[in-house]
Amino acid sequence: MNKPVLTIFYQFNPWHSSIGGIQTVIRNFVKYAPSEFGVRLVGTGHEEQPLGLGKWHEAEVAGKAIRFMPLFNIKDDNVRRLIPTTIKYAAALFGRNLASDFMHFHRLEPSVAALKWRGEKTLFIHNDIHKQMSSLGGKDAIAWRYLPAAYFAIERLLINQFSQIFSCNTESAQFYQQRYPEVADRVSYVKNTVDNEVCYPLTWEEREGRRRNLAMRMGKSEDTQFVLFAGRLHPQKDPILLVRSLAALNDPKIHLLIAGDGDLKDEISFEIDRLGLCDRVTMLGALDQAELAQLQRIASVFVLTSAYEGLPVVVLEALACGTPIVTTRCGETPKLLTTDSGVVCEEQTPVAVADALRKVLLKPGDFPVEACVKAAKPYSASAVVGAIYNEMLNRWEQRNSQSKINKKNLTGVSL
Structure with a gap:
């Protein structure tokens, strides 16, 4: 039986990583991926790592074999630029079809390129978006703060494509359920994770x-x-x-x-x-x-x-x-x-x-x-991530079984 494939979309390079908890969450999803899954990561390249852009490469992250595709090179993503990296990353996805059985997006904007891709898509929300957009909480943190109506218009356009919407903040999860009642049953709280093999106490x-x-x-x-x-x-x-x-x-x-x-x-x-x-x-x-x-x-x-x-x-x-x-x-x-x-x-x-x-x-x-x-x-990564993968595998197996039944029925009709 073929393996189900998970493709993770985020603008970072695992070997020259910028600072951020999202990067750590993604590493945990790679490290604790069960052997039943194939994992791909669509990220960014680095000038010190000469990999062909826009091509798949066999690689290793956190001790796991993955396929990695860098879309463009970036030297330092810890400093903001005139064109946000998220926008540049989204633009680089246009014209490609990188669909797979499962797709994880850690920013909303890149998913605009995936509207017509077939497969199960999940959006991870890593901040309290309501406070992030507010003038009191934003403090010039993101450019979208100046255009909240535009952001939420884009969000409304894109949100329905996701089979699951995970938020690590309960208030943010409630905000999405209330704002988009048509997808409220797809929104849920999910724990962020810590790798206990790296983070452990001393006496x-x-x-x-x-x-x-x-x-x-x-x-x-x-x-x-x-x-x-x-x-x-x-x-x-x-x-x-x-x-x-x-x-x-x-x-x-x-x-x-x-x-x-x-x-x-x-x-x-x-x-x-x-x-x-x-x-x-x-x-x-x-x-x-x-x-x-x-x-x-x-x-x-x-x-x-x-x-x-x-x-x-x-x-x-x-x-x-x-x-x-x-x-x-x-x-x-x-x-x-x-x-x-x-x-x-x-x-x-x-x-x-x-x-x-x-x-x-x-x-x-x-x-x-x-x-x-x-x-x-x-919040143990092995437990939290393992449970998510188990649910993904169950859904994939159910779809495969249903697909076989449908094919068998069609074959019977044609005869």
Whole structure:
């Protein structure tokens, strides 16, 4: 029997990846794909990786053999360009037919090229789209914020082609069900995922030992505690609020690690200098998943100061590594945190974030490793992704069986 084929559409290169939780989700769908499936990825190329554009290549991602097609080369997608990468990617799909049994889209715009493709299509929604479009929450984060009516008109045109619409944010899922009642039964909440083979905790002794070693390597005192942020340096994440929160915390033994890159890099550096925090903040640049996990295992707290979110994968990764969370009240994170795995800021101000950080830093025993790991357990990639693949396989087998019955009936009629 032929294998069912899943084709994943997203503008990234697995070997020269930009920052983002979507990339991690896709990697998990590749890594935990069962042997019954063939997996294809339509992404982007890189000038350091000379692959023929618009052609299929045999490749390996996360230890799995896949077929990979780069549509165009892009050097650095962490910085916004005049023409958004999503639009360029969608344009590159036109005129092609890359249909397969299953197709996963992680942005809406590229699916315009797939309107006539046959196969089961799924749209993944990674943010709270309502807040993302609002003038209060957007903060110049996406160009569509200036043309919300146009975006929703395009969305209404495209939404009916999807057999499934998955959102990692319950409020966003409800928003789609109410806005598009004709497809409400296709919209559902889906958990984002964490790879427990990469993100796992240390014992308290190991954790403290590695924290001290890092402090000494950085020329800091042994009792230095690390606050960690990881993500795109982008208005959505509001990293300026993060830096100002450290200033409000006003504790020389607390050091902020910023892992990421993006449009606000220079502005953040300026703010760090302006507030006199150069010896209390280290900008690490972009890190790969394994490097980031090493920091997540030894940080005292992971902090998120976003204006809007879906469910950040980095939050799940930090929890799985045993690290408590401090977050603004946005996205799905406040709903999954327990009182002993994190603190939610009721106000999006430096003082409120500093107060929340202080609660965790002064009483680490109130936020044990075990409680953090427990909060992340339902989001295990092997379980969540495995269940989705099982449902896909069941539907594929049912369609195949029905197709055979139909062919048999037609053969009987013709005789």
